Amino acid sequence: xxxxxxxxxxxxxxxxxxxxxxxxxxxxxxxxxxxxxxxxxxxxxxxxxxxxxxxxxxxxxxxxxxxxxxxxxxxxxxxxxxxxxxxxxxxxxxxxxxxxxxxxxxxxx
Amino acid sequence: xxxxxxxxxxxxxxxxxxxxxxxxxxxxxxxxxxxxxxxxxxxxxxxxxxxxxxxxxxxxxxxxxxxxxxxxxxxxxxxxxxxxxxxxxxxxxxxxxxxxxxxxxxxxxxxxx
Numbered sequence: 001x002x003x004x005x006x007x008x009x010x011x012x013x014x015x016x017x018x019x020x021x022x023x024x025x026x027x028x029x030x031x032x033x034x035x036x037x038x039x040x041x042x043x044x045x046x047x048x049x050x051x052x053x054x055x056x057x058x059x060x061x062x063x064x065x066x067x068x069x070x071x072x073x074x075x076x077x078x079x080x081x082x083x084x085x086x087x088x089x090x091x092x093x094x095x096x097x098x099x100x101x102x103x104x105x106x107x108x109x
Numbered sequence: 110x111x112x113x114x115x116x117x118x119x120x121x122x123x124x125x126x127x128x129x130x131x132x133x134x135x136x137x138x139x140x141x142x143x144x145x146x147x148x149x150x151x152x153x154x155x156x157x158x159x160x161x162x163x164x165x166x167x168x169x170x171x172x173x174x175x176x177x178x179x180x181x182x183x184x185x186x187x188x189x190x191x192x193x194x195x196x197x198x199x200x201x202x203x204x205x206x207x208x209x210x211x212x213x214x215x216x217x218x219x220x221x222x
Binding site for chain 1: 142152153165167199207208209210212213215216218
């Protein structure tokens with residue numbers, strides 16, 4: 001079993017829909033990161049969380065440390081949100097980043 | 110301020126050759142980490158350097174090595190290239206270790222033929 005599990009693997013949505021991507025992990029962490037990767041490869045860091053909730057524009061990220069679960073929400077989705085979203089955790093014992101397999105999101109107009 | 114700069118962006122090498130990739134972190138960031146991304150294995154941690162010292166290493170063979178210079182710039186070297194080394198290699202910098210955010214570069218896409 002992977003130490004970081006993401007769901008769903010693929011997601012399609014109509015513009016304006018509310019999107020949720022989930023991430024579960026099985027190791028002790030120092031922080032959880034949500035990353036965005038567009039075609040072409042560059043990765044943008046969206047959030048770093050060690051507790052609670054963070055909001056940036058239309059993006060909201062939450063984490064439940066007791067349940068070892070995090071969610072990334074996109075409100076009023078837009079075609080420019082189409083990308084791969086990757087959950088990564090910093091393992092507290094080694095400080096290495098461990099990555100989920102990513103969620104490919106496509107938002108259609 | 111300037112972001113994380115990786116050079117070159119694209120590279121084609123022949124099996125058996127060696128390659129060196131470069132990463133210049135954000136000014137003031139002392140940690141540089143390297144990652145390999147392939148369609149089959151996804152993103153995997155290679156190693157991290159902090160203040161010129163390797164503080165972490167992933168599960169890669171000894172053909173993969175790196176170093177960090179006093180100005181925090183880092184290089185990654187892969188010797189005796191194999192077809193399976195074809196991948197996107199990403200580096201990221203952060204200002205400290207532990208719960209610090211990462212800033213990623215655009216990556217170097219290496220193709221081994």
